[in-house]
Amino acid sequence: MKNNLVQFVLDVLFPSFCVGCNTEGSVLCTTCRSAIVIQRVPTRPSGKSLLSVLYAATEYREQKTVSLLIAALKYHGVKHAAVHCADILTTHLLHTGFTPRNDHLVVAVPLHKKRLRERGFNQAELIAKNIAAQYKIPYAPRALTRREHTPPQTEVHERAKRLENVKGAFVCYNVKTVRGKSIILIDDVTTTGATFEACAHALKAAGAKKITACAIAK
Ligand SMILES: [Zn+2]
Structure with missing residues (x-):
């Protein structure tokens, strides 16, 4: 009730x-x-991959609304956009026949501390929390840590260079939580998949069984 009132005041x-x-x-x-075109099949991870499956719900360039939604979340602080992002992702997962299991654990791709300070929140984390709540599976906060400051991926173009750029950028200190789990790894956008691969590397090193990567757009 109190939350409804707060929301009402905020809406006004x-x-x-x-x-x-x-x-x-x-x-x-x-x-x-309803005009957003949501993919009906998973994306194949490119090259040699540590990912079991890569789910990308939409095509970033073709779906202007999705890119605006992600921009609202990331750059304009519209946190509620994360709920819509999660909804787009779960619709895609439903189309592909994905079913959550009890050994699943939701993990978000972390931001570097510096960027987290600038933005005040991690958009992937907001989406991940929504996904975990919808599927009633646990979410592991801070399962991964971004180790060093890497330039934003948009500034580094080729896949090989991107892989090099993020290699060793993540570490999992939360081995107890991750070991033996099937990880649902969440990010807002994936381009080459290099960030997912680097996260998967750290999670596997911590004993994760398999990694299913999910993005709102590719
Ligand atoms: Zn509209």
């Missing part, structure tokens, strides 16, 4: 506008949501 003070059509009411209206 800071009304949401749809990223797709600018209609007032929600960060993503039902019309724009």
